[in-house]
Amino acid sequence: MTFHPAEDRYDSMPYRRVGKSGLQLPAVSLGLWHNFGDDKPFDVQRDILRRAFDLGVTHFDLANNYGPPYGSAETNFGRHLKDDFRPFRDELVISSKAGYDMWPGPYGDFGSRKYLLASLDQSLGRMGLEYVDIFYSHRPDPATPLEETMGALDTAVRSGRALYAGISSYSPEQTLQAAAILRDLGTPLLIHQPSYSMLNRWVENGTPNLPEALEQVGAGSIAFSPLAQGLLTNRYLHGVPADSRAAAHKSLSEDSLSEDNLRRIRGLNAIAEGRGQTLAQMAIAWIIRPQPKGTAVTSALIGASSVRQLEDSLTAVQNLDFTAEELHAIDEFAVDSDINTWTKGRQG
Numbered sequence: 001m002t003f004h005p006a007e008d009r010y011d012s013m014p015y016r017r018v019g020k021s022g023l024q025l026p027a028v029s030l031g032l033w034h035n036f037g038d039d040k041p042f043d044v045q046r047d048i049l050r051r052a053f054d055l056g057v058t059h060f061d062l063a064n065n066y067g068p069p070y071g072s073a074e075t076n077f078g079r080h081l082k083d084d085f086r087p088f089r090d091e092l093v094i095s096s097k098a099g100y101d102m103w104p105g106p107y108g109d110f111g112s113r114k115y116l117l118a119s120l121d122q123s124l125g126r127m128g129l130e131y132v133d134i135f136y137s138h139r140p141d142p143a144t145p146l147e148e149t150m151g152a153l154d155t156a157v158r159s160g161r162a163l164y165a166g167i168s169s170y171s172p173e174q175t176l177q178a179a180a181i182l183r184d185l186g187t188p189l190l191i192h193q194p195s196y197s198m199l200n201r202w203v204e205n206g207t208p209n210l211p212e213a214l215e216q217v218g219a220g221s222i223a224f225s226p227l228a229q230g231l232l233t234n235r236y237l238h239g240v241p242a243d244s245r246a247a248a249h250k251s252l253s254e255d256s257l258s259e260d261n262l263r264r265i266r267g268l269n270a271i272a273e274g275r276g277q278t279l280a281q282m283a284i285a286w287i288i289r290p291q292p293k294g295t296a297v298t299s300a301l302i303g304a305s306s307v308r309q310l311e312d313s314l315t316a317v318q319n320l321d322f323t324a325e326e327l328h329a330i331d332e333f334a335v336d337s338d339i340n341t342w343t344k345g346r347q348g
Contacts, residue, residue, distance in 0.1 A: 003084040006054040013056025014317055016298050018191055018220035023133075023164065025093060025299040027288050027317050029059035031224060035305045036076055037067035044306070049080050051307045053088070055314050061193075061222075061301055062127075063097035063138060064119045070102055071126055078127040092133075096123040097168060097193075099138025111141030111149035120156055135162035136193060137178075139169045146174070150181040157187045164190035168224075172206050172213040179217035189219045191298070196223035198268060198283055198334035199231060199261065211295045220298035223287050227302065227313075228339055231257075232283035237266060260337070267333040271326060277319060284316035286330065 015024040030052045036045050049060070066073035074096065085092060098119035102108045107115050120135055135156045137149050153165040165187050167178055179189040192214055196203050203210040203221075214221055227233055236257055265279070272282035287300045304310035322330075 003050055005050075005088065009054050009056050011056075012317070013058075013314075015058075016220075016296075018298050019214065020218035021164070021188070021190055021220070023093070023190065025059050025220075025222065026057050027299055027320075028057060028284065028314055029061055029093075029222060029299045029301050030057050030310075031061045031301045031303050032073045032077060033063070033066050033224075034303050036062075036073040037069065038072045038076070039068055040305075042076065042079070045076060046080055046084065047307050048304050048310055049077075050084060051310055052304070052314075053085070053092075055311070057314070058091055059093040059095070059299065061095045061224075062123070063100070063136075064123050065100055065102045071122070074123055074126040078129075082128060094127070094129065094132050095134035095136065095166070096120070096127075096132050097136035097138040097166075098123070099136075099141070099168070111137055111139075111144045111152075113148050113152040113155075116149065116152040117155060120161055124161060131160055132162050134164045134166045134190060136166040136168050137170075140167075140171075140174050146177055147181055150178050151185065154182060154185040154187040166191040166193060168193035169195065172208050172210045175210065175213045175219075176208075176217065179219060183217075189217055191220045191222060193222050193224055193301070195225045195340055196221075196287060196297070197226050197228040197232060198286055198330065199228045199264065199337040200225070200340045201334070201336055202340055215293075215295070222299040222301050223297050224301040226284050226287045226300045227280055228283075228337075231261065231265060231337075231339065232268065233280045234269065234278060236262065237269060258337075261339075264333040264335070264337065268330065271329050271333075275319065275326065277316070278312060280313055281316040281319070284313055285320050286322070286334075288316075289320050289322055 014027040016027060017024050062074050062077060064071065098116050099111055102119060109115065135153060137153060141149060156162040157165055165182060170178060170192065175192055182189045194203050194210060269279045272279045275282060284300050284302065287297050302313050
C-alpha cells in the first residue's frame, strides 16, 4: 500500500536549530539502534517509521553496526526508504556513524581514515543513498591521531557523501580539540551525540562541561538513551519483566537495577504522576526542557519497539515546562547511577 503521510505532520512537533547552523531537528528524533535489525518483523518497523513521520519526526539516526546482525538496520531502513520515504527524502535528516566493531581485522573498528570512509561507503550502499545528512565519529579513538579522524569527517563532507560532521561520546576537552581541527579544515562541527539522562548526567561535569564546550564552538547536541536504556520507564517499578532489556542482557544489565536505582526510579515516577505524565514522558521532557541559551539539548534521541511506545514518548513535547519545585524534587533522585556504559566501550 502506498504511503501517504499525514498532511498535518508539522503541526505539533517543535523544531530547533542545531547550534549556529542552519539545520533544524525535531525536539524528539528516532534512533534505530534496537528494533530495526532482522530480529524485528519488517511490518512492525514500517509501522513505527510511518507513524513517526506522521507525528513530525524527521530525523532517523543509524550506525553501521546496528542490527542484529551488523548492518541490517541500515539495510532494512534502505528498504523502508525505497518503499515509503523516497519521495520525502528532502524532508528527512538521516545520519549514520562509524567507530565501533564492524568487520574482522584491524581496519573495521575505531577511528582510522580507512575505516571511517570505507564504512560510510558501505552504509550508503546499504541504505541506497547518495549522501547522509550527518556522519559521526561514533567514539574517540585513543590510538589514532584526532587530526586523522577529523580529516576523514572533512573528506566525507567535501566529497558530498555527508552534509554535516558530528561526534559522539567525546569528552568536553576532546570536543574542543575536534571542533578546532574541523574549523581549520573548513568543515564546522555540527553536533555532538552524548548519552544523557536523569540517571546519567556526566555531560554536566567539568570545566568547561559539555554544554559549555558546545556553546563555545557553536555546535548542537542530541542526547541518546534519555530513558537510561529503559530504566526511566514503568517497566522496572516492580521487578524485571521476562521480555525486558535487562532480562535479555541487551544494553542493560540487571546490575543497573540496584535497590538504590529502583528507589530513585520510583521517586521520579511519583513526580511524573504529579505532572500528569508517564515516567518516560517526563524523562524525555526533562532532557529537552527550555533552558538558558547554550545549555539546551537540541533533540532527544529515542528508540521505539511499537507504535504505542512511540506515541507515548512523543507526547512528552506537550509538557516541557517544569516549576522550580519540580526540578528541585527531581534533583533529589536524578543522580548518576553508574549506568554510563559508553565509558567502558559499549556502543550507542
